[in-house]
Every structure is written in C-alpha cells, then in structure tokens.
Amino acid sequence: MEEQDDQESMTVEDFGGGEAILEDSAGSETDDQPAHFIGLLKIGEETWEYDGVKRAFLAGMKGNAKDTQVVAIYKNSASTSPMKARFAAFKSFVKLVSQKNGGQGNVNVKYGWYSGSKEEISQIISHGFGRCNGQSHGVGVYLSPTSFLLDRLESSRADENDLRHILLCKVIMGKMEVIPAGSKQRYPSSGEYDSGVDNLEAPRRLVVWTAFMNSHILPVYIISFKAPSSTTLLINRMNEIRNLGFVTVSALHLTMVKFLGPAKGALISRTYDDFVKRKLTGVQLFHTVRQITGDDQLLIGIFKSCTNKRVGRALRKTCAAQAAAELRRR
Numbered sequence: 001m002e003e004q005d006d007q008e009s010m011t012v013e014d015f016g017g018g019e020a021i022l023e024d025s026a027g028s029e030t031d032d033q034p035a036h037f038i039g040l041l042k043i044g045e046e047t048w049e050y051d052g053v054k055r056a057f058l059a060g061m062k063g064n065a066k067d068t069q070v071v072a073i074y075k076n077s078a079s080t081s082p083m084k085a086r087f088a089a090f091k092s093f094v095k096l097v098s099q100k101n102g103g104q105g106n107v108n109v110k111y112g113w114y115s116g117s118k119e120e121i122s123q124i125i126s127h128g129f130g131r132c133n134g135q136s137h138g139v140g141v142y143l144s145p146t147s148f149l150l151d152r153l154e155s156s157r158a159d160e161n162d163l164r165h166i167l168l169c170k171v172i173m174g175k176m177e178v179i180p181a182g183s184k185q186r187y188p189s190s191g192e193y194d195s196g197v198d199n200l201e202a203p204r205r206l207v208v209w210t211a212f213m214n215s216h217i218l219p220v221y222i223i224s225f226k227a228p229s230s231t232t233l234l235i236n237r238m239n240e241i242r243n244l245g246f247v248t249v250s251a252l253h254l255t256m257v258k259f260l261g262p263a264k265g266a267l268i269s270r271t272y273d274d275f276v277k278r279k280l281t282g283v284q285l286f287h288t289v290r291q292i293t294g295d296d297q298l299l300i301g302i303f304k305s306c307t308n309k310r311v312g313r314a315l316r317k318t319c320a321a322q323a324a325a326e327l328r329r330r
Helices: 002-008 048-067 081-100 118-127 146-153 230-242 249-260 262-276 282-293 296-329
Strands: 011-013 021-023 040-043 069-076 109-116 141-145 164-172 176-178 195-197 206-208 217-226
Touching: 040 048, 048 069, 048 146, 048 164, 048 217, 081 118, 081 164, 081 217, 109 118, 109 146, 109 217, 118 164, 118 217, 141 146, 146 164, 262 282
Parallel strands: 176 195
Antiparallel strands: 011 021, 040 069, 069 217, 109 141, 109 164, 141 206, 164 217, 195 206
16 A cells, blocks of 8 residues: 555656656556556556656657647556565665665665667566666766756667667765766765766756666656668758858867766767768767767857857958958059
C-alpha cells in the first residue's frame, strides 16, 4: 500500500511553461501493454495525464514537434517485485540524501530524459541500469533536463516498427558539483557531493555516478513515438545555422576556442584537427561540436559572433577602400 501511495504522489513538470504540475492518477491507466515493456501500464489517450506528458514531450522536441507523432505513453506501475524494490530504494535514498544534506529541501529531485534502443529500455525497466552512457563530463549515466530532450534523442534508435522510445525519470541530484569537460571522474570528489553537472546555473547534463545509477534514478514514463531520424535532426540544426550566413570552418574553430575557454577549447581543437586530417566528416564534426558546447543556442551564438566579425571586417575594408579612393580624387 505504501508503494501505491508513492506512485500516486509522483509529479511531472508541465514543459509548456509556468509551474503547473501534473499528478499521477491510478484511475488513468489501462491494461494494454506491449510484450517488450512488461510491468508497465499504458495511459489512456483521453486522460489529462496522457495529454500533459504528451505536451511536455512535444515541447521538448521544439521545432521538430510538427513532424513527431506520440504513439503511446506507458507508466512504471511497480507491478513486479523488482520494480517495487527499486521504488522502495529510491524512497530510501531520498530520505538518506535529505538527512545528509540537512533537510528535505536539499534532496534536489529533478526530472531527466534517457534514451536508448527498445531493447535497452526494456532491460532498464526489468533489471535496472547496466551501463554508463556518457563521458564528456565524467564517466556515468547521463540524463538531460526536461527542456533539453533533443540532446538525448540523438542516441535513440528506431525499432522494427520505426518507433523510438525515451524514458522520463526522476533523478536524485542532491548537492551537485561541476564536472569539467574532458574529466574522467567516476565518483563524487568528496562526501559533500551527490552528483555532477556541466554547469550549476543552467545544467544541460545530469551526471549520476555508476554506484548510484539504480538508487538515484527512477524511470517513471516511457514515451513511444515516431520522429525524424537523428541524422535529419542534425541536418535541421546545421541548416538553421547555415541560414545565419557563411563562415569558414577554420574561422569558426578559432572563435569557439576563444569563446569556450581552455578545457572545452582543447576538445574543440582536437576535433578540428581530426576534421583537417579527414578523420571526421563535416556532419561528424558538427555533431561532436554540439556535444562539447552542450547548447544549441550557445553554438548559434558563437556562429553569429564569428559571422558578425567576418561581416565587420568586410565592412571596415569597404569603408577604408572608399576613403582611400576619395583621397586619391582630391
């Protein structure tokens, strides 16, 4: 009965803006479930719960929402003994982190996206997390905050029915520490910290250490959907940046190194060297750069800065030429 109470109190953020909260309702479930997602309950399309999660997901898809179809949403109902045990473990660690950090307000439970193949997500639901999926800012399990769904989508894989699947999880972050780009850290740097992020003010990567991956992460929903391929999504981003104006790769590289600082700048330089040596294609270069910068808008901002400098130089040259011509006429 205690587990059921916990399930009914779960909430998921309304990504559409504001602080509206959607709460689970035990009455919103149906018994329809796919064979590969045993133990999950399909949410009825006519319910407000389905509508809220769908709106949240599509908001995260941003400009790709119009080409995305939500096919089904499933909820972790803790219907099996292992699932109940993971619910209980999560609840226990919420209390433990709260006590360690001095109060309930310091548990810092967030929501995060985790994507993978149908087979991997099925295994996670049945047996828990079994691997690290990131190492750009330490080695651990990476999830993306609610508004950065597209970061996770690049690692999703379509199944035999051309469906992709993504997990929405509750994550105990506790006290977070910044993990610099390129770090090989695998554990908290001290007992003071519980998790890692790439940026404290606006984290894009939620890093849960391997030792905590099955106690600090609780899968809540699976969204099954059809969407443009990862390559198409990447090309869409490239086209958006190209529309800002032409700039050479070398000029962009130099601007990014200066803009991002030493650690990320070094990663960018190594990536650019691989591109020059033809070890990477242009698409692979862009994909890697996006992973390093961690923010689409940041990358676009850098591109604009680089483009504006190029335009500014051209304008100054034009003005200088006009001034010189005027002097010769005199």
